[in-house]
Amino acid sequence: MKIFLAVYKNDCNVTRAAESLSMSQPAVSLAIRELEEYYGVKLFERLGKRLQITQAGIMLSEYAVSISDLFESMEENVRDWEKGGRIRIGASLMIGTQLMPEYVKAFQVRYPGTDVRVKVEPQEYLEEKLLNSELDFALVEGAVQSPTLEAEPYMTDHLTVICSPDTGLRNRQMISMDEFRKMPLLLREKGSGTREAVDHVLTAAGYTPDPVWETFSSESLTCAVICGIGTAIIPYRMAAIPLRRKQVVEILVEGLEFTRYYSIVRHRKKHLTESAKNFIDLCRNYEMDYPTISFT
Incomplete structure (x- = not known):
């Protein structure tokens, strides 16, 4: 298609088309002949000393322009895919x-x-x-x-235990494992990365959690803690704003450290x-x- 268009755009002059493509004139002529044989039509005809494009060639040129532009765009995008894409x-x-x-x-x-x-x-x-x-x-x-x-x-992530200030506990106050066991526990759902980390630490400490609230959303757990429903274990990043606003308090549990x-x-x-x-x-x-x- 590129060779056909070169001939057409160079006023049906095979010599100039060959020069523009850095090809030999016979190679260009052969490519045009093969294209005509493939479609079974004459794309160019010689009238006197000049080569003229046929009606079939004009129709093909309309498609060829679109195909050539699309192909060049494809090549450019594929070559740049590693850098962009x-x-x-x-x-x-x-x-x-x-x-x-x-x-x-x-x-x-x-x-x-x-x-x-x-x-x-x-x-x-x-x-x-x-x-x-x-x-x-x-x-x-x-x-x-x-x-x-x-x-x-x-990246290292730290989970933190939070509860409502209404419990009377101070921020960063240490409590015993026995005190922690008595608190209603709010946890992420089974299968989540957070729940997996929590279960691993609690099981190692001899505690099988039985949460009163399970959800796929850490925001839901935070809201439940703010409402005084229980104690949650969530990523510290999720607790940062409620802690700063003093809507919740962070507590430390003796012997427990949640890192993942x-x-x-x-x-x-x-x-x-x-x-x-x-x-x-x-x-x-x-x-x-x-x-x-x-x-x-």
Whole structure:
């Protein structure tokens, strides 16, 4: 198509078309002849000493212009895909709520030409999408279940125990494990990264939790604590604003420390574009590059 258009745009002059393409004249003539044989029509005809385009050639030129433009656009976009293109990122609920908006905002400032698509879902769904190549990578809170996926810890997270000020407890007051057992417990749902970390620590301490309230939302737990329904264990980032407003108090439980890691998860055989690698690097270094995170 490119050779055909070159001949047409050079006033049906094969010699000038060959020069514009850095090709030999016989090669151009052969390409035109093969195109005519393929479609079974004459695209050019010789009238005297000049080559003229036929009606079939004019019709083909209308399609050829669109095809050529589309092909050039495709080549340009494919070549630049590693630098720009689209990134498909998954995030578990806590990360998607508190961190991902900040990540994407910072990334778009650095790389404004990249199309970033985010899915915020429970981790089990994210792992399924990674296995089906529906995501390039995901940021999750819990341990990865599939051996086909690899996880790289990139951030330390601390969970905190919060209760209502109406309990009479002071902020950062230490209580015993026996006192803690008597408190109505509000927890995230089974299967979440937060619940997994909480159950691990409490089971190791000989306590099997029996929560009075379970939900997929840490915000829901915080609201329930503010209303005096019970005691919750949530990521410190989620408790920062209610603590600052003195709507809740943080308590320390003797012998308990809730620490976990956020991880970058990908399929072991997944090829990552330069854009995806750049986003991952931003996540790894975010706390150093952007030391204050706004949770407003």
